[in-house]
Amino acid sequence: MIAVFLEHHEGELQKGSLGVLAKAVSLGQGEVAGVVLGSGVKELAAGAGRYGAAKVYVADAPELEAPLPQPRVDALAQLLGEQEIDTVLFAASVLASDVAAGLAARLDAGLNWDLVDLAAQDGALVGKRPALEDAVYVDVGWTAAPRLALFRPGAFDPAEIGGQAEVEELSPAFEDFSMLATMLEQAHEESAGPSIEDADVIVAGGRGLGGPENFALVESLAKALGGAVAATRAVVDAGWYPYAAQVGQTGKTVSPKLYIACGISGAIQHKVGMQGSGTVIAINKDPNAPIFEFCDLGVVGDLHEIVPKLAELVQQRKAA
Amino acid sequence: MKIAVCVKEVPDASVQKRINPQTKRLDRSGEGALNHFDVQAVEEALRLKEAQGEGEVVLVSLGPQRALDSLRKALAMGADRALLVSDEAAAGSDLVATSRALGAALEREGADLVLFGQQANDSDGAVLWAAVADRLRYPVISQVAELTIANGKVRGKRQTEFGYDVIEAPLPAVVAVSDAINEPRYPSLKGIMGAKKKPQETLSAADLGLDSGTLGEQGSRTSVLALGDPPPRGEARKIDDDGSAAEKIVDFLAEKKLL
Ligand SMILES: Cc1cc2nc3c(=O)[nH]c(=O)nc-3n(C[C@H](O)[C@H](O)[C@H](O)COP(=O)(O)OP(=O)(O)OC[C@H]3O[C@@H](n4cnc5c(N)ncnc54)[C@H](O)[C@@H]3O)c2cc1C
Numbered sequence: 001m002i003a004v005f006l007e008h009h010e011g012e013l014q015k016g017s018l019g020v021l022a023k024a025v026s027l028g029q030g031e032v033a034g035v036v037l038g039s040g041v042k043e044l045a046a047g048a049g050r051y052g053a054a055k056v057y058v059a060d061a062p063e064l065e066a067p068l069p070q071p072r073v074d075a076l077a078q079l080l081g082e083q084e085i086d087t088v089l090f091a092a093s094v095l096a097s098d099v100a101a102g103l104a105a106r107l108d109a110g111l112n113w114d115l116v117d118l119a120a121q122d123g124a125l126v127g128k129r130p131a132l133e134d135a136v137y138v139d140v141g142w143t144a145a146p147r148l149a150l151f152r153p154g155a156f157d158p159a160e161i162g163g164q165a166e167v168e169e170l171s172p173a174f175e176d177f178s179m180l181a182t183m184l185e186q187a188h189e190e191s192a193g194p195s196i197e198d199a200d201v202i203v204a205g206g207r208g209l210g211g212p213e214n215f216a217l218v219e220s221l222a223k224a225l226g227g228a229v230a231a232t233r234a235v236v237d238a239g240w241y242p243y244a245a246q247v248g249q250t251g252k253t254v255s256p257k258l259y260i261a262c263g264i265s266g267a268i269q270h271k272v273g274m275q276g277s278g279t280v281i282a283i284n285k286d287p288n289a290p291i292f293e294f295c296d297l298g299v300v301g302d303l304h305e306i307v308p309k310l311a312e313l314v315q316q317r318k319a320a
Numbered sequence: 321m322k323i324a325v326c327v328k329e330v331p332d333a334s335v336q337k338r339i340n341p342q343t344k345r346l347d348r349s350g351e352g353a354l355n356h357f358d359v360q361a362v363e364e365a366l367r368l369k370e371a372q373g374e375g376e377v378v379l380v381s382l383g384p385q386r387a388l389d390s391l392r393k394a395l396a397m398g399a400d401r402a403l404l405v406s407d408e409a410a411a412g413s414d415l416v417a418t419s420r421a422l423g424a425a426l427e428r429e430g431a432d433l434v435l436f437g438q439q440a441n442d443s444d445g446a447v448l449w450a451a452v453a454d455r456l457r458y459p460v461i462s463q464v465a466e467l468t469i470a471n472g473k474v475r476g477k478r479q480t481e482f483g484y485d486v487i488e489a490p491l492p493a494v495v496a497v498s499d500a501i502n503e504p505r506y507p508s509l510k511g512i513m514g515a516k517k518k519p520q521e522t523l524s525a526a527d528l529g530l531d532s533g534t535l536g537e538q539g540s541r542t543s544v545l546a547l548g549d550p551p552p553r554g555e556a557r558k559i560d561d562d563g564s565a566a567e568k569i570v571d572f573l574a575e576k577k578l579l
């Protein structure tokens with residue numbers, strides 16, 4: 001049986017996990033189970049039936065309160081020992097990736113990551129993974145069960161089928177070392193910032209700006225174009241710009257008509273947040289930057305030269 | 321305090337990466353370089369050592385013999401010694417096999433802190449630390465953008481899909497850093513000169529007490545079945561700035577009716 005790790009936050013099953021659940025159901029390989037691990041999550045678990053889970057395994061324990069990976073590895077390893085589960089699928093997230101990799105080591109199980117699709121071919125599961133900055137698509141498999149897979153964020157949409165799941169409770173035992181990490185502060189959103197989700201034009205800045213003061217360049221271009229400013233995780237983590245403006249896997253997903261990336265390398269985790277944009281322009285001094293693989297106009301050059309000039313030209317044009 | 325840093329040699333940025341259609345593995349024959357994300361983990365280790373005024377920074381890597389050339393860059397930055405696990409039988413190791421080899425090497429080292437970079441830029445897995453931590457039975461904190469050590473505990477601040485977490489764990493622990501954690505130093509001339517003389521040890525699977533059948537493709541649980549082309553993309557234009565890039569962008573915007 002295929003099981004899907006269902007991540008939740010503040011009482012809601014996450015869309016990414018439900019998307020993977022929908023994909024698993026669509027494979028037609030028999031019933032699919034959901035796995036919900038947390039504290040006070042029984043009700044939540046039952047809700048997975050609506051999204052296609054025939055069964056939901058739920059572990060409800062105080063040790064699972066904080067979203068930390070290691071106790072979840074314990075719970076899943078135990079579940080796979082007790083039930084006929086040969087495949088566990090995860091929607092990639094900070095938590096799910098660590099759970100999947102920990103479980104792989106625990107069970108000596110194969111883990112394929114960054115999959116964008118999964119198919120059943122002659123009884124075997126085959127995953128599709130874009131590799132080398134998405135320049136090659138690789139078909140990947142597993143040489144033994146259990147099979148573990150992480151899917152790229154946003155790979156699939158959830159499907160509300162409207163079924164009912166049979167809920168089965170687990171009582172996992174936890175390893176001592178799994179209880180050593182403690183969450184002191186959780187999901188703290190720092191400094192509010194502008195909303196970028198609805199902007200038609202986004203000008204985004206990355207580490208290539210060279211310092212927080214240079215966000216002024218990006219801001220003036222955004223202003224000239226009547227757009228919003230966004231940032232990469234690298235500069236948000238470094239405190240150059242607010243988290244609210246971050247685009248990517250752990251930030252916002254945006255789809256403006258125009259996205260101008262300034263000094264951004266174009267990592268997959270950034271790409272997944274902006275690949276729905278209409279037109280993408282990239283300014284980067286490194287001709288080999290991955291962002292040039294997924295933009296409509298790539299400009300190899302120094303943003304410090306180009307961006308101020310561009311802002312001025314746009315302003316002139318709008319004034320004319 | 322003893323700090324182990326897991327570092328990987330990856331194809332140099334100047335090399336056009338390709339997958340060998342025969343072996344279906346990444347072609348590693350071209351020039352190699354230290355994974356740049358790992359340079360930041362090395363930098364963080366050096367800073368921790370400097371702040372404590374004592375300690376040792378050990379590089380631990382799994383790779384071909386020639387990876388020592390890349391490891392020397394980190395030795396030049398200030399790392400004290402390098403330990404390379406290298407074995408014909410280990411080529412093509414997946415997560416299961418790689419974590420087994422590194423786990424065994426790290427077990428032998430018994431470091432107080434094991435650091436990882438954000439991701440290997442040839443595999444983009446960003447997962448290995450969690451597998452290694454499980455093998456070592458150490459607590460793990462990933463994606464750490466701010467790291468502090470006090471009273472035998474490591475504390476990390478990191479971003480998730482929902483905001484910032486602060487997580488603490490007693491040492492020994494595994495920590496994976498994010499690419500915002502620091503700006504790595506450049507090796508000094510003295511460092512570069514001295515790097516060659518620093519201890520560089522190569523261990524085989526047997527040296528680590530590992531059956532070579534548990535490494536490499538034999539010890540792996542995943543396989544690459546086929547290579548294909550990505551879905552076609554629209555026509556992309558690329559220009560070099562000759563001083564007129566701003567004008568060209570404006571023309572492009574006008575053409576796309578975006579102005
Ligand atoms: C689990 C996980 C989640 C993540 N989530 C996100 C996320 O939500 N969003 C996100 O963005 N990232 C995310 N990342 C990080 C991501 O992998 C990259 O590390 C990050 O996006 C890099 O940011 P950057 O492009 O600003 O910096 P870099 O990769 O350092 O790129 C800087 C670029 O600027 C260019 N440059 C430098 N100087 C100039 C100049 N003068 N003119 C022009 N160009 C210049 C350089 O050539 C380089 O390409 C995540 C990573 C992980 C592991």
Ligand SMILES: Nc1ncnc2c1ncn2[C@@H]1O[C@H](COP(=O)(O)O)[C@@H](O)[C@H]1O
Nearest residue numbers: 326327381382437439440445446447448
């Ligand atoms: N072969 C290797 N030897 C040593 N460390 C590695 C190796 N591969 C990956 N790493 C470490 O694991 C991190 C994450 O790698 P990955 O999960 O492959 O993206 C890297 O940044 C390195 O710190």
